[in-house]
Amino acid sequence: MALTLYELGGLDDRRYSLYSWRARYALAHKGLTPEYKPVRISDKSAIAFSRQDKVPILIDGEQVVQDSWRIAQHLEAKPGASLFGGEIGQSLSRFFNSWVDRTIVPRLAPMIALDVTGIQDEEDARHLRGTMEKAFGKPLEELAASRDKDIVGFRRLLDPARAQLRAQPFISGSQPAYADYILFSPLQWARIVSPFPILEESDALFTWRERMLDLHGGLGRTTPARV
């Protein structure tokens, strides 16, 4: 069955869409390769069929699945390695998803939002600036200016994830699973859009991110990055 993944595309065909990286890795985990279709952040006419304006969207034959969590649930029903490892694993992956989306992403976004505009054409950059400045109530330059200070607290927020890596190579255990893809996605987004070092090289999470980039035939390295 033909699979298509709609995601954001920027300059030089950079695929920078944060949540799309969860879907990309979940597909690869199941041994599936979709056709990737870029969508402009300032012009969502390509996904008008979905009657909403958010990516990622997975088209699986006749089915249209929107939202990275729903895509993961949809893919879990397919053959191949499990993304969750059963009901408890799926429930706690959902908790991990909430933690990353409510705690990590909102503190990461202001530090790199200005840099996102650097990998977009003028029209997309203007659109994103409008959305982000409205959300944060500040010019993107002002948000970026305090990041040398903000990064300290941000890195500390990651402590519970970092603690996982003391005894095992992945957040999910001896092998990567969907929880790894959840946390990888904002950190992958950061390295694609920004030269700012979100993780120090001495950080266990930095080494883990490298391992994540190598997975599935180096899937994470298939789009240009700035660090």
Place this chain on the structure above:
Amino acid sequence: MALTLYELGGLDDRRYSLYSWRARYALAHKGLTPEYKPVRISDKSAIAFSRQDKVPILIDGEQVVQDSWRIAQHLEAKPGASLFGGEIGQSLSRFFNSWVDRTIVPRLAPMIALDVTGIQDEEDARHLRGTMEKAFGKPLEELAASRDKDIVGFRRLLDPARAQLRAQPFISGSQPAYADYILFSPLQWARIVSPFPILEESDALFTWRERMLDLHGGLGRTTPARV
């Protein structure tokens, strides 16, 4: 094989030891009933055999298992319902454990530390006051005085756990598992030692805590509480 659980005991035999509630529920989950032995916080001679001064300690025949997480892992090897549901579930339970211990407990403890001294005799109360005032660098009265303000941010911290309950009755899914016991333990500690309403009655987590109290034959209601 005889099982013994050492845990803190207070006035009127209140069993208020935070992490012990994880071990109590994990034992019940496996259908096991230990002999409970109280230890005074100011006099740990009862557990001198363990060559350290922390509870809970589980004695399982010849084995001495200390630390709630190690106790859970030890019990998982026994027959009966799984506490974790496999490797991914166990890994993410460990993440959940880190999140609760690093994020939730340190913000809860200052709000109710003064009340803990109210369920202890003079000697234990003096001991705990010394430890807590050293840890927080403030008199317990001062910590308690700001709790009407502090509780607002504390309740918000619980949002990722609260989100779990939108679609399912337990943190772990349709049935309770170890992650539920992890979060239950500080909230159970709070209700045993303090009349301060940590959770509002309209909160999904309040209703969940009631469900948790009812589990395993009402195990959570076997010690006197203040709310």
